[in-house]
Every structure is written in structure tokens, then in C-alpha cells.
Amino acid sequence: MKKTSPIALLGVLAMALTMTACGGDGDGTSTSGASSTEATTEAPPTDTATAEETSDVPEETEPAEEPIVLSMSGWSLETTPEFQVLADAFHAANPNVTVELREYDPNDYETLMLADMSSGSATDIITIKQAKFTTQWAEGGQLMDISDIVSGLPANVSGAGSYTVSGVNYGVPYRQDSWVLFYNKDLFDQAGVATPDGTWTWDKYAEVAKELASKLDGVKGTYEHSWQSTLQGFAQAQTPGADLAGGQDYSYLKPYYERVLDLQDSGAQETYANITTNSLTYQANFGKQSAAMMAMGSWYVATLISQQASGDADTFNWGIAPVPQYDESTTGTDKVPVTFGDPTGLAINANIDPAKLDAAKAFLQFAASEEAGVALAGIGILSSVASDAVTEAYFAQSGIPTDDLSKFAIGTHETKPENPQSPYIAAIQSALGEAHTAIMSESSSIDDAIAMATETIQAELG
Amino acid sequence: MSTTALPEGAPAPASQVPKAPSQRKRRSKLRLRNTLMGWSFIAPNFVGFAVITLVPIIALFYYSCTKWGALGDAQWLGLDNFEKLFTRDPRFKTALWNTLYYTALHMPLTLAASLGLAVLLNRKLRGVAFFRTAAFFPYITSIVAIAIVWNLLLSPDYGPVNQILRFLGVDNPPGWTVSATWAMPAIILVGTWREMGYYMLLFLAGLQTIPPELYEAAKLDGAGAVKRFWHVTMPCLRPTTFFVTVMLTIGSMKVFDLVFVMTAGGPGRSTMVISQLIWQQAFVEGDYGYASAIAVVLFFLCLLFTIIQFMVNRRSNK
Numbered sequence: 001m002k003k004t005s006p007i008a009l010l011g012v013l014a015m016a017l018t019m020t021a022c023g024g025d026g027d028g029t030s031t032s033g034a035s036s037t038e039a040t041t042e043a044p045p046t047d048t049a050t051a052e053e054t055s056d057v058p059e060e061t062e063p064a065e066e067p068i069v070l071s072m073s074g075w076s077l078e079t080t081p082e083f084q085v086l087a088d089a090f091h092a093a094n095p096n097v098t099v100e101l102r103e104y105d106p107n108d109y110e111t112l113m114l115a116d117m118s119s120g121s122a123t124d125i126i127t128i129k130q131a132k133f134t135t136q137w138a139e140g141g142q143l144m145d146i147s148d149i150v151s152g153l154p155a156n157v158s159g160a161g162s163y164t165v166s167g168v169n170y171g172v173p174y175r176q177d178s179w180v181l182f183y184n185k186d187l188f189d190q191a192g193v194a195t196p197d198g199t200w201t202w203d204k205y206a207e208v209a210k211e212l213a214s215k216l217d218g219v220k221g222t223y224e225h226s227w228q229s230t231l232q233g234f235a236q237a238q239t240p241g242a243d244l245a246g247g248q249d250y251s252y253l254k255p256y257y258e259r260v261l262d263l264q265d266s267g268a269q270e271t272y273a274n275i276t277t278n279s280l281t282y283q284a285n286f287g288k289q290s291a292a293m294m295a296m297g298s299w300y301v302a303t304l305i306s307q308q309a310s311g312d313a314d315t316f317n318w319g320i321a322p323v324p325q326y327d328e329s330t331t332g333t334d335k336v337p338v339t340f341g342d343p344t345g346l347a348i349n350a351n352i353d354p355a356k357l358d359a360a361k362a363f364l365q366f367a368a369s370e371e372a373g374v375a376l377a378g379i380g381i382l383s384s385v386a387s388d389a390v391t392e393a394y395f396a397q398s399g400i401p402t403d404d405l406s407k408f409a410i411g412t413h414e415t416k417p418e419n420p421q422s423p424y425i426a427a428i429q430s431a432l433g434e435a436h437t438a439i440m441s442e443s444s445s446i447d448d449a450i451a452m453a454t455e456t457i458q459a460e461l462g
Numbered sequence: 463m464s465t466t467a468l469p470e471g472a473p474a475p476a477s478q479v480p481k482a483p484s485q486r487k488r489r490s491k492l493r494l495r496n497t498l499m500g501w502s503f504i505a506p507n508f509v510g511f512a513v514i515t516l517v518p519i520i521a522l523f524y525y526s527c528t529k530w531g532a533l534g535d536a537q538w539l540g541l542d543n544f545e546k547l548f549t550r551d552p553r554f555k556t557a558l559w560n561t562l563y564y565t566a567l568h569m570p571l572t573l574a575a576s577l578g579l580a581v582l583l584n585r586k587l588r589g590v591a592f593f594r595t596a597a598f599f600p601y602i603t604s605i606v607a608i609a610i611v612w613n614l615l616l617s618p619d620y621g622p623v624n625q626i627l628r629f630l631g632v633d634n635p636p637g638w639t640v641s642a643t644w645a646m647p648a649i650i651l652v653g654t655w656r657e658m659g660y661y662m663l664l665f666l667a668g669l670q671t672i673p674p675e676l677y678e679a680a681k682l683d684g685a686g687a688v689k690r691f692w693h694v695t696m697p698c699l700r701p702t703t704f705f706v707t708v709m710l711t712i713g714s715m716k717v718f719d720l721v722f723v724m725t726a727g728g729p730g731r732s733t734m735v736i737s738q739l740i741w742q743q744a745f746v747e748g749d750y751g752y753a754s755a756i757a758v759v760l761f762f763l764c765l766l767f768t769i770i771q772f773m774v775n776r777r778s779n780k
Contacts (some may be wrong), residue, residue, distance in 0.1 A: 274619055
């Protein structure tokens with residue numbers, strides 16, 4: 001034993017080395033707590049008829065231009081047809097340019113992209129799945145300054161500000177979801193409660209949720225998913241003076257938490273503990289009529305339509321209303337309700353072949369055009385372009401509620417970014433995410449949790 | 463071995479003249495061949511180890527002193543990252559404490575459970591192979607499945623565990639994974655359940671090397687089962703126990719996957735461990751330099767514990 005122990009020591013040392021190195025990269029990619037932004041960009045399976053139709057458009061006979069192939073990153077191409085729709089529509093208008101898609105795993109998209117970027121093999125067009133990564137990529141010299149394109153975008157394109165880092169624009173939004181209130185008309189009728197009319201504040205919403213829960217047997221008044229954005233996103237967007245990136249004061253979260261804890265304790269909504277430990281999904285809760293209301297991103301419209309068609313969700317009448325507001329200054333259909341959401345956008349690789357640059361810029365401009373917006377609306381994706389033609393195409397989907405309030409909720413709102421650009425935004429969001437789990441599980445008081453998050457954020461900001 | 467090295471061309475001592483050169487040549491040739499052969503045996507593993515592990519680890523030490531976002535050049539910071547780590551970052555303190563908490567409970571608990579299982583299943587029982595397999599099963603089950611099922615079992619309101627506790631008269635059963643107080647014990651419990659089968663296997667192998675004559679002799683001397691365990695089994699298992707202790711300690715210090723899939727560090731940061739902080743700093747917050755600094759600390763922590771264990775082991779060997 002004595003003789004071999006130095007060798008054994010070395011061996012164990014080597015083993016310790018190996019293991020420490022592996023510590024960070026375990027198989028943790030399959031996280032249980034999905035972030036809301038992940039879901040934002042997870043397009044529901046819809047039929048790709050539009051995509052096929054557009055690709056069948058006969059190519060114009062203009063052989064003068066050289067063929068150009070642009071590569072573009074995407075994820076889950078099978079269930080996320082939006083990339084192909086954009087690529088096909090652009091090719092139809094510009095027959096010499098073909099956009100080829102490269103597929104990435106949606107759960108690890110940013111990590112995989114980072115690996116491709118650092119090895120110099122990233123695509124020509126880089127899709128920005130989560131706006132908060134713009135700063136990291138831009139500061140790493142991977143994204144091209146496209147301020148010229150962005151400043152030329154029409155006024156009805158929203159969300160470009162999410163890709164602005166120190167005054168420079170790096171991305172063009174092609175898709176913009178925002179949060180709305182889904183409600184089950186049948187359950188409201190059954191309880192004899194008046195459906196939302198666009199005038200609700202959060203207090204009114206809480207009151208109705210309790211009323212519904214008391215009148216409906218075995219059904220919760222509302223469902224609030226476990227993500228931090230289901231609460232913090234609204235508090236951040238709607239409270240006057242709320243400054244997420246400032247790092248000074250997060251007390252604006254408190255009234256929102258008090259309201260939700262009260263709903264949770266009174267049984268009007270499912271508890272956070274049950275949602276996380278039983279891996280409940282928001283699709284099943286609203287789709288199977290376990291709750292009469294739910295605030296969710298507009299991407300759920302297409303999911304619900306397809307799940308009702310496939311039988312994964314019950315068949316019932318539903319509607320879309322604007323999300324409840326902070327106070328009455330923004331309620332009513334004659335005002336503009338405030339909500340939040342991050343866009344999905346496209347950027348150009350800073351190291352793109354100069355010969356392809358013009359085509360790439362043209363593609364980005366196209367992605368934020370009304371034409372692209374109409375094509376996307378056909379597959380249930382809300383474009384960043386707000387226009388009557390886009391809204392009309394969106395409400396032409398079969399199975400979508402077509403009442404005036406639903407159209408108002410989808411068409412009229414001020415959408416504030418969930419993640420304003422700041423080099424510290426990821427750190428700030430994870431500290432506030434910790435506060436969210438502590439408060440919602442009721443293992444910490446609201447004040448203590450907010451104080452802990454503030455301390456962490458200030459240490460990060462230095 | 464001859465100790466005198468002769469300058470080339472100098473006349474050799476008369477007695478060694480006929481033999482030495484050829485013998486020495488042959489011997490050094492043999493030694494070279496042996497060395498090469500040795501290297502060639504370890505080469506496949508070592509090359510892989512060097513490229514995939516050693517080089518990244520050396521790079522890790524460099525990056526721990528920089529600010530680096532994984533893109534572009536790293537910016538040299540000196541020891542700033544470590545200064546922040548030890549003086550300003552409240553999360554690191556919590557993560558360090560949680561890691562030590564996990565290790566302090568998980569290590570002895572798993573050691574005892576796996577040893578107990580091994581002793582139990584080292585007899586000639588009917589269906590012993592079945593029980594051994596059953597005990598090993600958690601270890602080869604997907605960690606994500608484990609997390610989902612255990613979260614269901616430990617669900618505070620409807621979970622079977624709390625239902626049983628309520629049936630037994632516990633009015634206020636713990637909130638387990640959604641309680642800041644109980645989340646860590648819950649993870650330790652699941653961690654022990656998951657890993658005991660693997661270490662049981664190591665102990666079983668160790669138990670089978672103990673010569674039965676020793677037990678016979680002890681029995682003849684009138685030693686009961688308990689005495690035989692403490693005075694025959696335990697001393698003979700020393701090398702195995704040592705190996706298991708070292709592996710378990712390192713494994714506990716670097717725990718990541720289980721925490722990540724069961725609670726993701728929550729509620730609040732009640733179960734955030736060092737490995738998870740590394741992951742979060744790097745892959746969520748994009749600060750690869752700072753994450754490297756934390757990894758370096760974890761490395762030295764593992765090293766320190768391992769050295770202590772070796773020293774204790776050597777002393778008790780004497």
C-alpha cells in the first residue's frame with residue numbers, strides 16, 4: 001500500500017480533474033423549469049400548406065443574376081415552419097437567392113450557436129431566439145451593425161429596440177408575440193359571470209377568479225404558470241417607473257405577488273408547488289378546462305387551435321382579451337393596453353462573405369415586411385408588422401375566435417420588452433428568478449426575497 | 463547499477479572491458495523498449511485524456527483570471543474574479559455552504575446504505591440476484607425520469623409520501639422540493655437512493671475477497687455476528703471503503719444533474735450548489751471567466767478533501 005500510494009494519489013488527482021471539468025456540462029439540458037422565452041418561440045405544429053404553395057410559384061425568367069445561397073439558423077424545423085415560410089416567400093420574390101436552413105436543438109440553441117460562432121462556422125443569417133443574448137453576441141463581434149436597415153423599417157414594425165446595444169442596431173424582428181388573457185366562454189357562462197370586456201385591472205381579475213372558483217365545481221378561476229415572467233413581466237411592463245435594468249428598486253413586484261399569493265391561498269388558482277412538483281402544463285390546464293382563464297403569450301392561440309382540432313384539448317368556446325392592467329389609465333377599448341413580450345429576430349453574421357451581404361440585407365428587410373407578415377399569419381405566427389392585412393390574415397385561421405375583443409387584444413397593445421438590452425440582464429433575471437421561486441413556494445416572505453435579489457444584483461453590477 | 467559515468471573515449475577499467483558496453487547497450491535498449499511499450503499501452507487513453515480533459519483544464523486556470531464571454535479575446539483581470547467570489551458574491555457563499563451540506567449528509571448516508579445493502583445481499587439467499595439488480599436499478603435509470611417521479615412522490619399536497627405521513631399522524635408534513643428547509647434533505651435522499659446500488663456493487667466485490675477462513679476462525683473464537691462484522695469484515699474492506707469514500711466525496715462535491723433536474727437550485731437558492739453556479743454563470747449569464755474561477759475553487763476543494771483522506775488513510779495504515 002505504502003509503495004503505491006503516490007501513484008494512487010496521482011490517479012485520484014487525475015480523476016478529480018476529470019470530474020471537476022465535467023461538473024459544468026452534465027446532462028442538464030433537459031431542464032424542468034422551462035423559461036417563458038423558450039416557449040415564446042416554440043411555434044405550434046400547423047399545416048405547412050402555405051409554405052408549399054408559395055414555393056410552387058414559378059420562377060421568373062431573369063437569368064442575369066448569379067445564384068446566391070444564404071444559410072440561416074433555425075430550430076425544430078419540423079414543428080416550427082416559420083423559417084421555411086420566410087425562406088420560400090423570399091425565394092419566390094428573388095429567384096436567384098436561396099435561403100438554406102440549418103437546424104439546431106431548441107433547448108441548447110444559444111450554446112450551440114456560440115460554439116459555431118467561436119469556430120467561425122455560424123450561418124450567414126443568425127436567428128435571435130432570445131433577445132437577451134444580443135449583447136453577448138454583439139460584443140463578441142459576431143453580429144453586423146445593421147442600423148441602416150433598421151432605421152429604414154416602416155413605423156408599423158415593432159420590437160427592433162430589443163436588438164439595440166449601445167445605440168447600434170443588430171437585429172430585425174420578424175415575429176412579435178405579446179401576452180394576452182385567454183378565457184373559456186363556456187365556463188364563464190356556466191358560472192354566470194360576465195366575460196372580460198377589456199376594462200379589467202388586476203384587482204378585478206383576482207375578484208373574478210375567486211368568483212369563478214366559488215361557482216364552478218372542481219375548476220380553478222385562473223391558471224398562472226410557474227415561469228417568473230407570468231408575474232414579473234407584467235409588473236415590469238405596467239408599473240410606472242419600474243426599472244428592471246437599474247438594479248436599485250424591485251419593490252414594484254410586491255403588489256403583484258401579494259395578489260397572486262392571495263389567489264393561490266384562496267384556491268382560486270393552482271399552487272406553484274403543485275405545478276412544479278406534478279409537472280403541470282399550461283396547455284393541459286386551460287385546454288382541458290381545469291381553469292377558466294389564463295394569461296399567456298399569443299403563441300398559444302395557434303397551439304390551442306391545433307390541439308382542439310386534434311383532440312388534445314377539449315372543444316369549448318374561448319376568447320382573447322387584453323391582459324389586466326396596472327390601473328384604469330390604460331383600460332377600455334379606447335385606450336392602448338400595456339403588455340410585454342420579446343420579439344424573434346434575424347441578424348447578419350459579421351463575417352459574412354461580402355458577395356452575399358446585399359442579399360442578406362434584402363432578406364432581413366423582407367422578413368419585416370407586410371408580405372412576410374401575411375405569409376406568417378397564414379401559419380398562425382404573429383408578425384412584428386402591425387397592419388390590417390396581417391390581422392385579417394391572422395383571423396382567417398379556422399378555429400380562431402373572431403369577436404371584436406379578441407381582434408382588439410391581438411391588434412392593439414403596447415408591448416414592452418421583457419428583457420431590455422443590458423450586459424447584466426441575464427444576471428438580473430436569474431436573481432429575480434430565484435426570488436420568484438422563493439416567494440411562490442412561500443418559503444420566503446416577499447420582502448426578504450426581493451431584498452436578497454437586490455443584494456445579488458447590486459453585487460453583479462459592482 | 464554502475465555509478466561512474468566515463469567520458470567517451472576514456473580507457474575503461476580493465477575488469478569491465480569485455481562485458482560492459484554490450485551489456486549496457488542491451489539493457490538500455492530493453493529499457494527503451496519497455497518504456498515505449500508502456501507508453502503505447504497508455505497512449506490511447508492518455509491522448510484522449512490530454513486533448514479532451516487536460517488541455518481544457520489548463521485553459522480553465524488561464525480563463526479563471528480573465529473576463530471572457532466565449533467569443534473574442536479574453537481580457538486579463540488577474541485575481542479580480544477570485545476577489546469577487548470570496549468577498550462580494552452572496553451566491554457563492556450559499557452555493558459553497560449547500561455543497562458542503564450535501565456532501566456532509568450524502569457521503570456518510572450513501573456509504574452506510576451501500577455497505578448495509580452489500581452485507582445483506584452477500585449471503586446465499588433465494589432470489590439474491592433479483593435483489594442485487596433491483597438495488598442497482600436506480601443507478602442506470604434516466605436522471606430526468608428520476609426527477610419527475612420523485613417530484614411527484616414528494617409533491618406536498620397529493621404526493622404519496624406526504625399522504626402516508628398524514629396517515630401516520632403527521633399533521634404538517636414537509637413541503638419537500640418546494641420548501642426551502644426540506645428541499646436539500648429531499649435531494650440528499652434521492653441522491654442516496656440513486657447511488658447506493660453502484661457503491662453496493664463495489665462493496666460486494668470487496669466482500670467476496672474476504673477469505674471465509676477468517677470468519678470460521680472468528681466463529682471458533684466465539685465472536686458474534688456484530689463482532690465478526692467489526693473485526694473481520696470492516697478491516698478486510700478497508701481498501702474498498704477508502705476508494706468508495708474518496709469517490710463519494712468527489713461525487714458529492716460536484717453534484718449537478720440531480721439538483722438541476724429536481725429543483726434547479728430552488729426554491730430561492732436553497733439548493734444551489736457550486737456546479738450549478740458554474741453552469742449558470744457560464745451558460746446563462748455568459749460570464750465564462752467568472753465561471754472558470756468558481757470551477758478552480760471547486761477543483762481545489764476536491765483536491766483538498768482527497769489529500770486529507772489519503773493522509774488519514776496512510777496514518778491508519780501505519
